[in-house]
Amino acid sequence: MKVSLKDIALELGMNESTVSYALANKGSIKAATRERILRTAARMGYVPNRSAQQISTGKSNLIGLVVPNVLFELGEYCEHLFRLLSDAGYLTSIMVTEFSPERELSIFRNLIGQGAAGIIVCPTTHKAAQSPEDSPLHLARLNGIPVVCRNFDPKENCIMPDYRAIGRLIGGKLRACGHRRIALMIPHPPPIPVFSDDLLNGIAETLDSNGFIRLETLSTDLTDVPSGTFPPNPHYEPQMRSILATGYIEAAEELFRQVWNSPRRRPDAMICFSENTAVGLIAAARKCGVEIPRDLSLVTTQHTLFGNFLPVPVTAAYVPPLEFAEKTVELLLKKISQKTNQTEQVLLQPDFFPGGTLIPDTKETP
DSSP states (O other), rough: OOOHHHHHHHHHTOOOHHHHHHHOOOOOOOHHHHHHHHHHHHTTTTOHHHHHHHHHSSOOOOEEEEEEEEEEEHHHHHHHHHHHHHHHTTTEEEOOOTTTTOOOOOOOHHHHHTSSEEEEESSSSSSSSSSSGGGGHHHHHTOOOEESSSOOOOTEEEEEOOOOHHHHHHHHHHHHOOOOOEEEEEOOOOSTTTTHHHHHHHHHOOOOTTTTEEEEOOOSSSGSHHHHHTOOOGGGGGHHHEEEEEEEEHHHHHHHHHHSSSSSSSOSSEESSSSHHHHHHHHHHTTTTTTTTOOEEEEEEEOOOGGGGSOOEEEEEOOOOOHHHHHHHHHHHHHHOOOOOOOOOOEOEEEEESSSSOOOTTTTTO
């Protein structure tokens, strides 16, 4: 049976209210008495009743992390969020939507019903729902629960890398290395990530008049992929398509062969959004007899723990996952304390990881 305040009071021969004040660090209780109560409560295995506290105070310490999966960089991101929020005194629940808008809405309803203090979400889509009634973000807003989105939305509290700044950083490095023909590699058919334009524009700003940047996508429609390449289970079809969007290895290999064997002039540098895309590009390059970085430079916009297991450290212009999580928690706690409907958008500036897939800077080479 769960240990109660009454049990502790009986054990000590004290009033229940005295025990309650001591455990809540309230009232003018003598230090020795408070210490005695705390030691007894710990010995008896007392755990505060959070539900009762929520009813009495009207406040909850629950934060919901709503993500499509916990694979790749999202897993590392969630781990950092969980630790940071726990250190701040919050109970954190990680919930997976599997890329289902219906499940996402259901999760939001459950979190709102539990009186969550706030929600961090990586939305299933980058576009808002067709009607406000179907929007989890709208539902949370009506109930006064702050939400921070991991993607850019001018109507919501959001946080994401500044892809234009990332593009300028990458473009400047590539130009200094003598690169002029650059390809942004996206291993799936359109639609493409909404932040691709910012990355492309940032790179274009740094190129000279003889340079160019072009977008390369996988020409094969996903429905035409040979049987057995990707799981046929329709329940996971949206999930598999989204994994492709972040760089499924086999799709990246196919895209490399498509670009390298094209009659168009070959690029001398490739850029991709994720490390798992880079794995596919490196594997295909080796099979084609292309040496990275001697024949081709490779840069990604991501650098995570996963990168430690790659055969070659991949050069990256990126926002560190820990910084991403820290800024996310900082924004959410700010919105929880402000209790206003005013939204805020945060663009995170990139770091540079030299790696081993970019040829040396020709300006610094003797």
